[in-house]
Amino acid sequence: MVVGGGIAGLVAARGLAATGRDVLLLEASPLLGGKLRTAEVAGLPVDVGAEAMLARRPEGLDLAAELGAEVLHPTPATSGVWSRGALRALPRSLMGVPLDLDQLAASGVLSPDGLARATAETATEVTDDVSVGELVAARLGDEVVERLVEPLLGGVYAGHARRISAAAAVPQLLAMARRGSLLEQAATVPVSTAPVFATLAGGMGTLPGLVRDAGGFDVRTSATVRALRHLGSAGSPSGWAVTVGPTTHPETIEATEVVLATPSAPTARLLAEVSPEAAADLAVIESASVAVVSLAFRAQDVPDALFERSGFLVPPVEQRAIKAATFSFAKWAWVRDLDPDVVVLRTSLGRHREEATLQAADEGLVRVSLADLTAMSGLTARPVDTHVQRWGGALPQYAVGHLDRVARVRASIARLPGLALCGAAYDGVGVPAVIGSARRAVASLTQAD
Ligand SMILES: Cc1cc2nc3c(=O)[nH]c(=O)nc-3n(C[C@H](O)[C@H](O)[C@H](O)COP(=O)(O)OP(=O)(O)OC[C@H]3O[C@@H](n4cnc5c(N)ncnc54)[C@H](O)[C@@H]3O)c2cc1C
Incomplete structure (x- = not known):
């Protein structure tokens, strides 16, 4: 049983x-299906729970192959991060630890002081388990944690960097820290062209x-x-x-x-x-509660520039309501192909021990999502349909x-x-x-x- x-x-x-x-x-x-679920937004079946799986681990792809399911990868659209008043390119990183300092500098995600601190890594001893936030802050400074580690961990765990275990969440990082300099080892991580994420035709909700x-x-x-x-x-x-x-x-x-x-x-x-x-x-x-707000717009109302990004992350230090937006229409060709006249995107809200963010009616979550999208991406169109999926106690910490x-x-x-x-x-x-x-x-x- x-x-x-x-x-x-x-x-x-x-x-x-x-x-x-x-x-x-x-x-x-x-x-x-639990957290894998499809719902209709503007009559289109889209994911309102998990929307991707890592392609660099075998288990998801192996299962898809056993089931004869078609695997799809995201489009080349890249992700951004809202930081210091602008939407910026998300630099290559290992859960926020920069893999390319030139790219980090060019992105403008960190302030000049934050960048200077990040590049002057402090040697620290790491023996036992430690939180990801403490580990990275001690090595590279608080700003890397606030503006890169937090939004990335927030995306996966809806948690806080200074509470989440490095050994459980990012064991590679802990192993690197034990060996020596994070930045020196990060610089040797090869740039891979293999896709990082995958989904199934029709979305993860079909699994x-x-x-x-x-x-x-x-x-x-x-x-x-x-x-x-x-x-x-x-x-x-x-x-x-x-x-x-x-x-x-x-x-x-x-x-x-x-x-x-x-x-x-x-x-x-x-x-x-x-x-x-x-x-x-x-x-x-403990677990974190989150909500996924799906929004459908008429394609003609959405600026072309938005199609270049797969979405963006929002660090908690920015004090916005949403913690991420996924431009599903730009990230996944299968979503775009559902109806070329309708574009669907989603925002996510809610972090561990911040349930107050979610204590609003569905219309309230739609309203704050739209306000943040307007402020951060310039999207001013009104949605033709919306869907709010609440996931109580969804992500273990x-x-x-x-x-x-x-x-x-x-x-x-x-x-x-x-x-x-x-x-x-x-x-x-x-x-x-x-x-x-x-x-x-x-x-x-x-x-x-
Ligand atoms: C919004 C969101 C987005 C996510 N996005 C991604 C993503 O893009 N990629 C990714 O890899 N992961 C993602 N995740 C994480 C991933 O989806 C989940 O960790 C995973 O699906 C959990 O699967 P599970 O079977 O362990 O648990 P669940 O999906 O929680 O299933 C547990 C099931 O047990 C049932 N249950 C509970 N109590 C009882 C009981 N007493 N008797 C009988 N049944 C019971 C529940 O109803 C539920 O159906 C996301 C999670 C959320 C919430």
């Missing part, structure tokens, strides 16, 4: 079914349906799992019983194996009885020490035969990492076969 029908749960269910097991997937919401169709497993939606207990003795469980459905009509389903592919908070609740220590570790993983926490959780769960965990809370929040965690969960259950 698999609990949770996001991409982790779907991939786990498919992997277990492939070994000949009878698999039932239970999903709390009426829809499968859940493809996995389900290929799956060979049963699915129940609107089926919230409320409790998990072991059958047999606590020390050596002989199977599992889950309680599913409304509290007024609870149903018990028994299974030999259970994969919990749920976010950390529900996973902690479900583990409370069978592994209190893992539950305690998971319960303290990998605080300093996250890897140790996950190792402890895995050690506790390993003592419970027939139980496995996967999803965004553990080994990375990106779609390929989440797929990888699902494959790992399947392997942990099937290796004894």
